[in-house]
Amino acid sequence: MKNLKLKTVLISILLICALAGGAVYITITNKIKKENALKIVELKKQEDEKAAKDKIAADAKEKEDAKAKEKAEGTKDDVFDTNIVSEERVYIRMHGMINTKINAEDGNTWGMIEITTEDCNKLIEVVNTNNYEDKEKLLVFLNSWENKDFSNGVEQHNYIWEKLGGVEGKAVSLK
Known part of the structure; x- marks a missing residue:
């Protein structure tokens, strides 16, 4: 037990x-x-x-x-009133146009607008109508583009690019 x-x-x-x-x-x-x-x-x-x-x-x-x-x-449909256009807006438009002719050092080309005789003539009218600081220089660029002369395209691009405060996309050569 x-x-x-x-x-x-x-x-x-x-x-x-x-x-x-x-x-x-x-x-x-x-x-x-x-x-x-x-x-x-x-x-x-x-x-x-x-x-x-x-x-x-x-x-x-x-x-x-x-x-x-x-x-x-800028856009192809961008319409300018030739009496009231800021110089910066003309630079932006021209920058897009000359971008079609250059190669950028970093490959960045912001905006491309085909260069046409019609666009060149319209911008020439705008520049002539307004009293821009760079009036003569812009007219030289536009007249050369109207005549299909882009031989100074790199310098022209970089001039406009600098006026717009360019940081990326500096032109190094023509296409």
Whole structure:
């Protein structure tokens, strides 16, 4: 009988230890799972914040590029009132035109407008009508383009490019 009581007590102790060990194992496992879940949530949060910052930066860059492109391009349908045209607007238009004839040192040529006799004549009229600081120089450029003479295109481009505050796209050669 003594043996049976001892066995029962030992079995009870072992059972209690097994249950306690199982409870500790489950508690530790759950704690590790929670910590891992928190780490995953934190990493996801960091990724989302980085993606949001990257998107903001990309959007800002896209807007900046669009403004620069818009400023540099001009359009074929751009109509001038010969009485009210800023010299900068003429530079922008002429820059787009001469871009069709040059190679830039960094490969960046912002805006291309085909040089036509009609466009040259319209710009000559605008320049003659307005009292620009560079009136004579602009007329020399436009008259040479009207006569299909682009031999000084690199110098002409870089002159206009500098007037527009050129940073990228300096001409190095004719196409």
